[in-house]
Amino acid sequence: MRVQLPVADAPAVRRYARRLTRRHTGPLFRVVALHGLAALAGLVTPFLLGRLIGAIEHGTTVSAVDGIAVALVVFVLVQAVLTRFAAFSSANLGERVLAELREEFVDRVLAIPLSTVERAGTGDLVTRTSRDVAQLSHSVRRGVPESLIAAVTLILTAGALIWLSPLLALPCLVGAPIIIGGARWYLRRAPKAYLRENAASSEVIDGLTETFDGARTTEALRTGARRIARTDHDLHEQYLAERGTLGLRTVFWPVVEVGFVLPVVATLFLGGWFYIQGWAELAQVVTAVFYVQQLVEPIDRLLGWADELQVGATSLARLLGVAEVGDDRTPGDARPDSERLTASDVRYAYTQGRDVLHGVDLTIAPGERLAMVGPSGAGKSTLGRLLAGIDGPRTGTVAVGGAPLVELPLEELRGHVALVTQEHHVFLGTLRDNLALAKPSADDAEIRRALAAVDALDWVDDLPAGLATEVGSGKHEVSPAQAQQLALARLVLADPHTLVLDEATSLIDPRAARHLERSLAAVLDGRTVVAIAHRLFSAHDADRVAVVEDGRIIELGPHDDLVAADGSYAALWRSWQS
Structure with missing residues (x-):
């Protein structure tokens, strides 16, 4: 039965954001301070332009105009330098x-129980590790710094406008209800819409x-x-989800644009009237119009990044939700x-009401080698997973030395029993x-002994750099058989008492597999081995x-007793030999 990985709620996301802020208080303060200074330098330009127009209106000298022009150049350069260092600090943070x-x-992710990962499917986890990480990366690298810049610029520009003339700041209030109302409408709907979009993906x-698989x-x-x-x-479904988020944006942004235009128009109209009435000077009106126009850019940027931050917050909620996956072990x-190792009246179901194991009883003595055979879909791998403690039984008990496997801490469990399957990753x-x-803690000597135990030392020594050879995606390629040998060598290093081998040699040539299992038998002498395989040479040796x-x-x-009994195993043996 498919399970859904959890998604963190909004309070959890806010708590995590506050923890991050407290963790980086110093660098964050430097970023805000640098952007604040850059914004202050940018506010001087409209003020100087207003002074220039006012000076021309009342008559002035060429040297005074030149002085204002020089000051304009200086403050533009200062703003550019401060912006450069502020941007560098933002990117670094x-x-x-x-x-x-x-x-x-x-x-x-590594702490998620394997059983939960398999039941959730690979799609959700792959999306979180790829798309959600990429979206959060965009928000952290650009969205958060840009929003801080916009907020600081907005506050300082509004403050400068009020300082210039509280009367001329009043027209800005015309657009406030439109922008605030549109933002509240959008932000109430966006989180659920983006969660739906990511889930559909x-x-x-x-x-x-x-x-594909x-x-x-x-x-x-x-x-x-x-x-x-x-x-x-x-x-x-993905099309409908993306259409939903697009629909929100097509309503939100036109409304916001109206909220941007109205304050500029109102300031020009009322500012002109104030000037005619003698309530404001021309320099004040010009400067106020520049400041109002300058307010549009940070508000636009803030609202634009608010949309991106919604996406980032949604991705962060999905990433944080991974930590809310419950433990599958009860200490x-x-x-x-x-x-x-014992299994007592074990039953197990992947889907409620449909057991795939029915009252299994099994006792495996220390040092015994047990082979599990049977047709595909019979339940061999499922039973092997329960014997390895990967999953817990629906009813009944799987225990080692009287202790249920699901009650042992994972570190202690892996010291008793470990599972190796057909799937191996390099x-x-x-x-x-x-x-x-x-x-x-293994040194090269231990690693080489483990490789020798699985007959892999010869081909490892032939590699360009031996143990230092880079392997994995895009590096030196190892064959499927070699990848299995590496997985088995890891088991030798892990040194568990009991091994459950789920067709661990299925992809290797039959002669190589037989040779590999015989070499393992010498290394694993005294260990308990449960071998799940279709090839019956494993059963013959068990x-x-x-x-x-x-x-x-x-x-x-x-083996001999079952062949003599002429039952199901004898039929399998005769079929395999023919």
Whole structure:
């Protein structure tokens, strides 16, 4: 059953923003101060232009005009220098904050229980790590600094206008109700609209990812039309969501433009009348018109970035929501008194009311090698995940040494049992870094012993820089078989007592897989190994074989005994040998 990753509410976003502000109070103060000084320098230009017109009106000398012109040039240069340093400080602060946000988000993502990630699907998480991070990056780098600049400029310009003439500041109030009313109307509706847009984008990516990953299955089952219909539906929902946000903007911005034009017109009209009545000087009227015109730019910028900040706030809410994913472990007091792994009356369901495991009972002795075989879809991998503590049973108990796996802290659990599947990832970095993920304290000698244990040392030594070779996307490419060997080498370094191998050698050539498993048998002597595989050579080498069908263990025993019993396992064995 699909689960939705949570989204943080507005108070949580505001609390996080306040924490960021407190964390960077000093740099933020410097940014505001520099932009404030730049804004003050910009206010001098309209004032000097008003003085120039006033001087011409009353008659003045050429030297006085030249002095005003020189002052204009000086203040323009001062404003340019201050703006340059203010912009640099803003960019520097934005990059530092963004780096912290990304690091914290990675920590949150890595803390999500694997079972939750799989049930949520890849689309939502991929969208949060790509689109939402990119949108937040834009907001932090430009939106927040630009909004601060606009706010400081707006306050200082309004203050200068009131200082010049409170009477001439009154016409500005004409546009205030229009702008404030339009902004309130928009801001009440925008957050939900942008959340819907991002969620729709997640569904599109999730559907496309599923279609791509399951392309062969889709073709084999001839369900291409169904996948196309799903994609068309998701794209239509995204279109409707984006049309909704666009509709809000097409109403908001024309209203705001009216609010911009009216104060300028009112100042010109009333200023002229005030001048005729002798209530204001011409220099004051001219300067006031410049200031009102200058007010338009920061208000326009502030409202423009308010829209972008809505997008950024929505993305931040989705990123912070990852931290609200509940833990799938319930800490208990019991601690393992042995390495005996048991499953008692275990039932499990991916969808409510449809169990895929039905009352499974299984005991695995320390050091035993158990093979689980059966047809695809029988429940082998699901049972393996429960035995590895990835998921908890719906009912029943899976325990190690009497302690339920879901009650053990994750760090302690991985010291007892670990899972390796068919899917392996090679991270971008050196080969040494990839292997040391399992044991950061491991030195080169330990890493080489682990590689030797899985017969990977020869090809690693042939690499251009050995353990220092850069691998991963865009770097030295390793084959699927080599990637599996690296994953198994990580297990050797992690040193858990029990290993659950879910078809861990399925992509390797059968002869290589058999050789690899035999080499592992020597390294893992004394460990408990649960091997889930279609290839029955694993079962032949195991101490016992569990045959899983329809979510139940229908046969359990040594290979020879099961062959002699002439049941389901014997039929599988004969089919595999033929």
